[in-house]
Amino acid sequence: GQQVMQIPQYQHVQEGEDFTTYCNSSTTLSNIQWYKQRPGGHPVFLIQLVKSGEVKKQKRLTFQFGEAKKNSSLHITATQTTDVGTYFCAGGQAGTALIFGKGTTLSVSS
Amino acid sequence: DVKVTQSSRYLVKRTGEKVFLECVQDMDHENMFWYRQDPGLGLRLIYFSYDVKMKEKGDIPEGYSVSREKKERFSLILESASTNQTSMYLCASTGTGGPGNTIYFGEGSWLTVV
Numbered sequence: 291g292q293q294v295m296q297i298p299q300y301q302h303v304q305e306g307e308d309f310t311t312y313c314n315s316s317t318t319l320s321n322i323q324w325y326k327q328r329p330g331g332h333p334v335f336l337i338q339l340v341k342s343g344e345v346k347k348q349k350r351l352t353f354q355f356g357e358a359k360k361n362s363s364l365h366i367t368a369t370q371t372t373d374v375g376t377y378f379c380a381g382g383q384a385g386t387a388l389i390f391g392k393g394t395t396l397s398v399s400s
Numbered sequence: 401d402v403k404v405t406q407s408s409r410y411l412v413k414r415t416g417e418k419v420f421l422e423c424v425q426d427m428d429h430e431n432m433f434w435y436r437q438d439p440g441l442g443l444r445l446i447y448f449s450y451d452v453k454m455k456e457k458g459d460i461p462e463g464y465s466v467s468r469e470k471k472e473r474f475s476l477i478l479e480s481a482s483t484n485q486t487s488m489y490l491c492a493s494t495g496t497g498g499p500g501n502t503i504y505f506g507e508g509s510w511l512t513v514v
Binding site for chain 1: 441490502503507
C-alpha cells in the first residue's frame with residue numbers, strides 16, 4: 291500500500307541554524323500537507339501543496355513539492371526555540387484518507 | 401473558530417475494562433477519524449467515517465470499534481482494554497472534497513491501561 295516516509299526522525303540544532311525535513315511517497319500524490327505538533331499539543335495544519343514543483347513560503351518556513359509529486363520538504367531558516375515540535379507531512383490521493391509520515395521531531399538549544 | 405472536542409483528556413483504566421472515547425466537532429464535517437500516536441510510530445489511523453453510520457477500517461483497527469450515530473459525534477470503543485493500548489488518541493475531522501481538505505485535530509486523549 292501507499293507509504294509516506296519522513297526523515298530524519300529526530301533533529302537537534304543550535305538556535306539560528308537551518309533545519310530541513312524530507313518526505314517521500316512510494317506513489318504519486320495528489321497533494322501534500324504539513325502539520326506541526328508542539329510538545330504536549332495536537333497537530334495543527336501549516337500548509338498544503340498541490341502543484342508539481344510548487345514552492346510556498348511562510349516567513350522562515352519554505353515548503354516544496356517535487357516535480358514528480360512524490361516528495362516534499364520543509365526548510366526552516368534560522369531556527370528559533372519557538373520552532374520546537376514535531377513536523378508531519380501527510381500525502382493524499384483521490385479516494386483515500388491522508389497518509390501521515392512518522393514525523394520529524396525538532397529540538398532547538400539556545 | 402473550528403473545534404474538535406475530545407471528552408476526556410486523561411484516563412486511567414484497568415485491563416479488561418470497556419473504554420469509550422468521545423469526539424464532537426462543530427464544523428458540520430462529513431469525515432471523522434481516530435488516530436493513535438506513539439513515540440517513533442507517528443500517527444496511525446484506527447478507523448474513519450465518511451458519513452453517519454458509515455465506518456472504514458484504518459491501518460490498525462484490531463481491538464477497537466467505532467460508532468457514528470450523529471454527524472457531529474464519533475466514538476472510539478475499546479471493548480476490553482489491554483496494556484498495549486496505552487497511548488495518546490487523537491480525533492480529527494475534515495469536510496468533503498477528498499484529501500485536499502485540512503484536517504482539524506482534537507487536543508488528544510491520553511489513555512493509560514494498567
